[in-house]
Amino acid sequence: MITGERMAAVDENAAALGVARKQLMESSGHAVARAVRDVADTGSSVAIVAGRGNNGGDAFVAVRFLEGYETTTLLLGRAETIGTEIARENWDALECADYDVREVTDSQAFDLPDADVIVDAMLGTGISGDLREPAATAARAINDADATVVAVDVPSGFDADGGDHADNRVEADHVVTFHDVKPGLEALDAEITVADIGIPDAAERFVGPGDVDLARPTDREGRPYVIGGGPYTGAPALAAQSALRAGAELSFVAAPDSVTGEIQGYSEDLIVQPYEGDVLTPDQVDGLVETAERYENVVVLGPGLGTADETLEAVCQFLESYTGRAVVDADALAVVPDVDTDATLVCTPNRGELERMGGPDADSLADIADEIESFAADLGHVVLVKGADDVITDGSRTRISRSGTPGMKVGGTGDTLAGIVAALMEHAEPLDAAGAGAHVNGLAGERLAEDGGYGYLATDLLEEIPAVLWGETDV
Structure with missing residues (x-):
């Protein structure tokens, strides 16, 4: 078990050991895509609701591994405000390859398409407390939808350090968490999958x-x-x-x-x-x-x-x-x-x-x-x-x-x-x-x-x- 705070340290240590964050994001996205394929047949519709951090970047990668599915990617915010270079690169790859990608710049205009599967990639580890707009509106729509919800690393609104869950959280059916389970996840009414994304043991063993x-x-x-x-x-x-x-x-x-x-x-x-x-x-x-x-x-x-x-x-x-x-x-x-x-x-x-x-x-x-x-x-x-x-x-x-x-x-x-x-x-x-x-x-x-x-x-x-x-x- 590893807290979100400690996970961020291990990510940084892995990068210092030569395992690029871009490589880890590719592995994470592939793991998310596998989870979607496990819960829905080819040809199913998938809506990805993504934030502007690396959690969203993982989902952008997943889209490329979901050929044969009807994907729609909703970015909460403007693309130019995506927070990390590697997440921005993966968004750009979707745009250049003509995937269905949309920017949501106003929570009142959030329109979640009908889908068989919804991927929650709004907020990852390191975020705690009640969801704020536009994530709050998106979470309500996700919870109201008749779809299977797959969360990336942790459901949005989940505190990966303390295990608390915000009142307006996303209720996920499946959680694909990376490297190790986060405190409190196993208490959720959701299927938890721990994905090995290639972080070496040395990233935890050696101080970095x-x-x-x-x-x-x-x-x-x-x-x-x-x-x-x-x-x-x-x-x-x-x-x-x-x-x-x-x-x-x-x-x-x-x-x-x-x-x-x-x-x-x-x-x-x-x-x-x-x-x-x-x-x-x-x-x-x-x-x-x-x-x-x-x-x-x-x-x-x-x-x-x-x-x-x-x-x-x-x-x-x-x-x-x-x-x-x-x-x-x-x-x-x-x-x-x-x-x-x-x-x-x-x-x-x-x-x-x-x-x-x-x-x-x-x-x-x-x-x-x-x-x-x-x-x-x-x-x-x-x-x-x-x-x-x-x-x-x-x-x-x-x-x-x-x-x-x-x-x-x-x-x-x-x-x-x-x-x-x-x-x-x-x-x-x-x-x-x-x-x-x-x-x-x-x-x-x-x-x-x-x-x-x-x-x-x-x-x-x-x-x-x-x-x-x-x-x-x-x-």
């Missing part, structure tokens, strides 16, 4: 540009709260700065007062909040939890904390009390397997840290992705294991990020990753934020390697993060 689009912030939002520092000061500063670079509105660092001046010295953009002592101890936990819960921060727990017994005890107590979202990194990871927590965690170990947590070990993380998935299932949290290939899993779904370069072995790149993931978690689901964060961090390293080989530092990555997320770059 679609995953970055899915997690990319659309506005400054969120205030990550980095709890780190003590023995080390650079790590929390890097995590906090990378969160800002990835779209956070503000970035806070809670650290012992003995090192807050040094941490603040790395960047005037950080808000550093001191507490008494040289390291984190249980005495500070209640205050840290209260602050994180009150402001609903995404916490980054671990950078630079060290491994003092009292610090690890404090980490345990924090996780036992905290109920929000957190990225757990570095020294804090060791306690996670033994802690009962209601928090939503993304754990970001490297290979050695994963093994110390009780996870599997191998030279190639991709080769043991299934074992890491099982480990995450037992752990009950999202795990992002850092290596030449990063493995990201929530225990049932697993993705692999292949971005990055050997130059990223330099210290601090794991801290930048933690900050990016925290920023993306402000609006993206944990698995999506973790996958996109790993990919963005790796692509930032690739950009640096193009210019400077392996001699770059983790601080250099900070400058590249915005370019990867929002700039002119091939993600």
Whole structure:
């Protein structure tokens, strides 16, 4: 099962792998035509009601595979406003081949011809809520018609993310959905066909540009709260700065007062909040939890904390009390397997840290992705294991990020990753934020390697993060 939002990401990943969207549309249209042939004999009349997006484009392709049928294609809107180039090309092909195609520019003038089959291709995934004109008028006409209704991907008015169905929806008899079933479709009183349109498994398995689009912030939002520092000061500063670079509105660092001046010295953009002592101890936990819960921060727990017994005890107590979202990194990871927590965690170990947590070990993380998935299932949290290939899993779904370069072995790149993931978690689901964060961090390293080989530092990555997320770059 796949949501409409995730399906859009997979489509984009497939294109990045070399499977052109035009090729996928051809396969989708052919699948729709097969469904029409299954419900109506040659010579039957077919009315196609199409929108101006790729859902309509799929139907335009289907018309070419319905030779022997009497087809009429109604486009809701003007042809020059068709939203994508490939859909427009397929409309043009119908016009040039002298098919019966008509533009509907006024909902009051919508005239649905008598037909044996109606193909609903008005709105696909990504659209939710009640239908608006001219789709609302068209839907009423479709539902009132004495015809078999075949919907393309989802019936118009169906929310492919939440499974809700608008009150003025199209009532389909058959649904041809692509690649995988969408949530809620199986509850409809309709026959569901899942069509394989040639999207490779790699489009779901490997993190790509679609995953970055899915997690990319659309506005400054969120205030990550980095709890780190003590023995080390650079790590929390890097995590906090990378969160800002990835779209956070503000970035806070809670650290012992003995090192807050040094941490603040790395960047005037950080808000550093001191507490008494040289390291984190249980005495500070209640205050840290209260602050994180009150402001609903995404916490980054671990950078630079060290491994003092009292610090690890404090980490345990924090996780036992905290109920929000957190990225757990570095020294804090060791306690996670033994802690009962209601928090939503993304754990970001490297290979050695994963093994110390009780996870599997191998030279190639991709080769043991299934074992890491099982480990995450037992752990009950999202795990992002850092290596030449990063493995990201929530225990049932697993993705692999292949971005990055050997130059990223330099210290601090794991801290930048933690900050990016925290920023993306402000609006993206944990698995999506973790996958996109790993990919963005790796692509930032690739950009640096193009210019400077392996001699770059983790601080250099900070400058590249915005370019990867929002700039002119091939993600």
